[in-house]
Amino acid sequence: MEVLVIGRVGADLPPDSAGVALENVRTFTRFPGGYGGNVGTGLARLGTRVAVVATVGGDGHGRFVRAYLARAGVDVSAMRLDPVLRTPLAFYEAWPPDHFPVTFYPSAAYWALEEGQLGPEVAAAPVWLVSATALAREPSRALVLDAMAARVMPDRNRCTVLDLDWRPVLWSDPEAISDVVSGALAHADVVIGSESEFTAMGMDAAAIAAPGRPTVYLKRGELGARYIAGTTMLEVPPVVVDTLCGLGSGDAFAAVVGEGLARGRDPQTILRRANAAGAIVATRLTCSEAMPTNAEIEEVMRWPTRG
Numbered sequence: 001m002e003v004l005v006i007g008r009v010g011a012d013l014p015p016d017s018a019g020v021a022l023e024n025v026r027t028f029t030r031f032p033g034g035y036g037g038n039v040g041t042g043l044a045r046l047g048t049r050v051a052v053v054a055t056v057g058g059d060g061h062g063r064f065v066r067a068y069l070a071r072a073g074v075d076v077s078a079m080r081l082d083p084v085l086r087t088p089l090a091f092y093e094a095w096p097p098d099h100f101p102v103t104f105y106p107s108a109a110y111w112a113l114e115e116g117q118l119g120p121e122v123a124a125a126p127v128w129l130v131s132a133t134a135l136a137r138e139p140s141r142a143l144v145l146d147a148m149a150a151r152v153m154p155d156r157n158r159c160t161v162l163d164l165d166w167r168p169v170l171w172s173d174p175e176a177i178s179d180v181v182s183g184a185l186a187h188a189d190v191v192i193g194s195e196s197e198f199t200a201m202g203m204d205a206a207a208i209a210a211p212g213r214p215t216v217y218l219k220r221g222e223l224g225a226r227y228i229a230g231t232t233m234l235e236v237p238p239v240v241v242d243t244l245c246g247l248g249s250g251d252a253f254a255a256v257v258g259e260g261l262a263r264g265r266d267p268q269t270i271l272r273r274a275n276a277a278g279a280i281v282a283t284r285l286t287c288s289e290a291m292p293t294n295a296e297i298e299e300v301m302r303w304p305t306r307g
Helices: 034-045 060-072 140-150 174-185 195-200 249-263 267-282 294-300
Strands: 003-006 010-013 031-033 050-057 079-082 089-092 102-105 127-131 159-163 190-194 215-219 225-229 232-236
Touching: 003 034, 003 249, 010 034, 010 060, 031 034, 031 060, 034 050, 034 060, 034 127, 034 249, 050 060, 060 079, 127 140, 127 249, 140 174, 159 174, 159 249, 190 195, 190 249, 195 215, 215 249, 215 267, 225 267, 232 267, 249 267, 267 294
Parallel strands: 003 050, 003 127, 010 089, 050 079, 127 159, 159 190, 190 215
Antiparallel strands: 010 031, 089 102, 215 225, 225 232
């Protein structure tokens, strides 16, 4: 196993066309969704050996999501089907270029992790990608924080990535967000987030990436992307695309960062590839199904950039 993804999984139901209000949508197509579903699919598309730790309901939606991810090449041995809980759903709209409201139907399955799910085989993956929403509620919060803390050791072959993955509706105690995430930063080597996510959580990307602290991959949307490590700062300009749906772009970015860390790519290459992957998904209506291949990323990296 190269990469372990810890984060919520559910079913996404995007409309079959953009520019239609949710109340007027007649047909939806179902795909795996949530951080784990999207990032896991993205990593598998890149040829990475990836496992996802999550819980979904033991219903038709949960069985569909688990089977889909398995076919996509994701190790789902640590994805539990709960016999009581329901699989979370997310319906969304697409109003290009920048309005993508999501209607969440969350359930406790998002946070219903059990001790045995983080078994030694999947936990041995050198790179972990952890969604901050896994810390939003118990019992997932304590289990994930303990697992992250147990990995803190002087081992160059291990890297823990914390993705801010800002979803305020999923936090039961909004006032605790800053303290909880700040505590998780002590166990992280890399942090991924957008400027708006850092701001919403009361954090400063440059301060987090100070010498001796985690490095930061900063998603900047129409401004491109930035890498910060102490006094080192790298930037790449945006790729020029016509946005159809911006949802999923951040998950594509995270998948490419995880792949790059697992394969030992240098930060500049990771940044360019992640920037291109996010742009690709912005031109597509779905999320998990929209995750790009290596060939698509390489092609887009040859496109003109702005700025």
